[in-house]
Amino acid sequence: MENTTTDIFLWQQVKKGDITAFEKLYDIYADVLLTFALQYTNEPTIAKDAIHDVFLDIYKYRSGLAENVNVRSYLFKITQRNVLKKNKASQKIFSITSDYDSVILKELSFEETLIEEESNVELNSKLAFAMEELTEKQRKALFYRFNEDKPYEEIATLLGISIESCRTLIYRCLKELRKKL
Amino acid sequence: MQINFNKISNDEKDSLKNRIHLGLIELEQKESRRRKKKRLLAYSAAASIVLLVSLSVFVNRTVNESSKPQTALEQFAANTKSTESNVDLENISLVLQDQQTIAVQDSSVISYGKNGEKVTVGKQAINTNSNNASAFNTVRVPYGKRTQIVLTDGTKVWLNSGSSLIYPTQFDGSIREVYLTGEAAFDVAHDKTKPFFVKTKECNVRVLGTVFNVSSYLEDATVQTALLQGKVRITYAKKGFLNNQEIEEDLTPGMIATINKDKKQIKVERKDVASILSWREGYFTFRSQSLNDILSKLSKYYKIEFIKGSDLNLEANYSGSFALNENLNSLANTLSSITNNTCTVNANQRTITIK
Numbered sequence: 001m002e003n004t005t006t007d008i009f010l011w012q013q014v015k016k017g018d019i020t021a022f023e024k025l026y027d028i029y030a031d032v033l034l035t036f037a038l039q040y041t042n043e044p045t046i047a048k049d050a051i052h053d054v055f056l057d058i059y060k061y062r063s064g065l066a067e068n069v070n071v072r073s074y075l076f077k078i079t080q081r082n083v084l085k086k087n088k089a090s091q092k093i094f095s096i097t098s099d100y101d102s103v104i105l106k107e108l109s110f111e112e113t114l115i116e117e118e119s120n121v122e123l124n125s126k127l128a129f130a131m132e133e134l135t136e137k138q139r140k141a142l143f144y145r146f147n148e149d150k151p152y153e154e155i156a157t158l159l160g161i162s163i164e165s166c167r168t169l170i171y172r173c174l175k176e177l178r179k180k181l
Numbered sequence: 182m183q184i185n186f187n188k189i190s191n192d193e194k195d196s197l198k199n200r201i202h203l204g205l206i207e208l209e210q211k212e213s214r215r216r217k218k219k220r221l222l223a224y225s226a227a228a229s230i231v232l233l234v235s236l237s238v239f240v241n242r243t244v245n246e247s248s249k250p251q252t253a254l255e256q257f258a259a260n261t262k263s264t265e266s267n268v269d270l271e272n273i274s275l276v277l278q279d280q281q282t283i284a285v286q287d288s289s290v291i292s293y294g295k296n297g298e299k300v301t302v303g304k305q306a307i308n309t310n311s312n313n314a315s316a317f318n319t320v321r322v323p324y325g326k327r328t329q330i331v332l333t334d335g336t337k338v339w340l341n342s343g344s345s346l347i348y349p350t351q352f353d354g355s356i357r358e359v360y361l362t363g364e365a366a367f368d369v370a371h372d373k374t375k376p377f378f379v380k381t382k383e384c385n386v387r388v389l390g391t392v393f394n395v396s397s398y399l400e401d402a403t404v405q406t407a408l409l410q411g412k413v414r415i416t417y418a419k420k421g422f423l424n425n426q427e428i429e430e431d432l433t434p435g436m437i438a439t440i441n442k443d444k445k446q447i448k449v450e451r452k453d454v455a456s457i458l459s460w461r462e463g464y465f466t467f468r469s470q471s472l473n474d475i476l477s478k479l480s481k482y483y484k485i486e487f488i489k490g491s492d493l494n495l496e497a498n499y500s501g502s503f504a505l506n507e508n509l510n511s512l513a514n515t516l517s518s519i520t521n522n523t524c525t526v527n528a529n530q531r532t533i534t535i536k
Contacts, residue, residue: 019205026201027446030194038185048189048197056204127184135496143186165492 007071015062025071026055033079036128040083046090050082076125080117123181130180138173145170255380257317258347258360270323275302277309278316278350285328291320292331297350311350321345322363325484327460327505332359335370336377339461342481343398364396364481366458369411384417384440393432394458398481404440407457408432415440417447459502466502472520475499476535483512490536493522509533 006028013021030051037047054075058065131139137159144150144158156166189197251259273285285291289303297316300309309318322328324343331337333351340346344363358378369377369388377388381397383404391411397404406415415430415438430438430447437457438449456466465482467475473495476487482505489495501519503512513524513533525534 022205026198030198034189034194038187038189042185042187044187044189044193048193052197052201052204055201056208059205060208131184131186138496139186139188142184143188146184147186160491162492165494168494 004072011065011069011071012067014058015065015067017062022055022059029072029075030055032125032128032132033075035131036076036124037079037083039124039127040080041087046083046086050079050086053082054079072125073121076121080121080124126181127177130177133180134173138169141166141169142173252358254317254347254349254358254360258380261319261347270321273320273322273326273328275300276319276321277307278311278318281310283307285320287326288328290329290331293333293350295333297333300350309350316350317347318350319345319347323484324481332370334372334375337368339366341365341460342484361395361397363398364394366392366394366461368392383442384415387414387416392458394454396457401477402442404442405437405457406432407437407452407454408434409454409458410434415447417445460505463505464502465505468500469498470500471495472497472499479503479512479516483507483509484531485509485512486530486532488532488534490522490534493536 007025010021010025010028014025033051033054034047037050038044041047041050057078134142141155141159144155145152150158152163152166156163159166161169273287273289275283275285275291277283283302286303290301292301293309294300297311298309300307300318309316311318320328320330320340322340322342322344326342328340329337330340330346330348332348334357336357338346338359341364344361344365346359346361346365348359352375355375356378357372357375358380360380362381365379367377367379367388369391379386379388379395381395381404382399383397384406386393386395386406388411391413392409393411393413394407394409395405396407406413411434413432415432417428417440428447430449432438432449435451435454436449437452437454438447440447453468456468459466460482465478467478472493476489476495479485480487497520499519501515503515507515509526509528509531513526516522516533516535517524520535522535526532527534
């Protein structure tokens, strides 16, 4: 992942307590990090809370932050970590009240989990950037199709376009996304 | 691979930002309390009593209009109706200080003399009847037309369709400033002692002897400044985490700054600037622009309305060029061949149906 000069500059400023730089960093990354966080949870609340925690922690612990860090990678990694932690927390509650014995799923070795999580971040962050470039219409179309399993006729009506354009729209979006991933 | 395409609404994003803002204030307060405690401990070690100045971060959360005092030009611009849309305007008009309105022929040049007392409109010489320093003249250009103004300091301004420019007949003060609604290109005369400012509703562009284009149409979602030569500094007000901030961005040639009016964010890119200024020459040139943007510009430059077919892909990108004095039929033909859509002209209503 790129570590742009702006990122490095803003990072150094944030370490000094520069709130303007902090805000600029937030403005640059908030949207894409929210989209990214939503790949690890279905709950918008969890995604928003994660971004909230990530940024406030950055400011809170700014003096302890590493100087030469790849800002972009760092932001995505800790966002992922935060969301997964929140997921586990909500799961714990679920399993306590569960009537069934916990089912032991396949457990990956610690190393394998790490590697899988890392490549996961790479892919999902690329995905998040690509998704941010979609228009409102394109994103809605993809959401209706792949997250709500709506048929093309319904999507076409919702978007106010013909069924043919709907197919073309979705086909082209997927093509674009594949190119970027 | 299952992808979540759901999007968090802009309202939710705004309230998230506010939450973080509040969280930041809390952190700041905690930190300053901790610092106070530390200091208190240090001082209490000494025998003497010391007065502590309390540090508090005072944050203004209400929406604040820019607290900078408005110049006479800005006040004039705010009060005058001429900054509203030029939709009903028939001819290019020049409004003098005494409210006298002069009709200007399409593609004429409006040229001011050295002391601002006389102005030549095309071939006609007119007295400006300006009697004081805040003698402001206004030029209004309807959609479908363009004009050129030479200001009293020699600065050339090309005013594009649907635009207005308010300026003084004499640059008497310590700065030179003009007020723009719509789109104009500037070739600013060098004067190191008097910096040149282009003011629009959203931002100010400070100039250092340069050639650039400013696009600030009321109906557009963005304000764009493109620099061809020289250097400019753009200043705009942004409601930030702390107080109102004044953001400054410097541009060097080949750069385009786009300000999103809603998000109050600025994006600076390196792009082709020459084509943005091509309308001065009488051409509308576009490189890899979306059909939506192209049609929106064509509407302004030619004063036509587009009826878009429901299947039209507005996000498709095209490159091409139109001569600005084309008639509607040849415009429709060129548009058809560039975009591979069918274009039908309705000359009476001045509309083109594209599908």
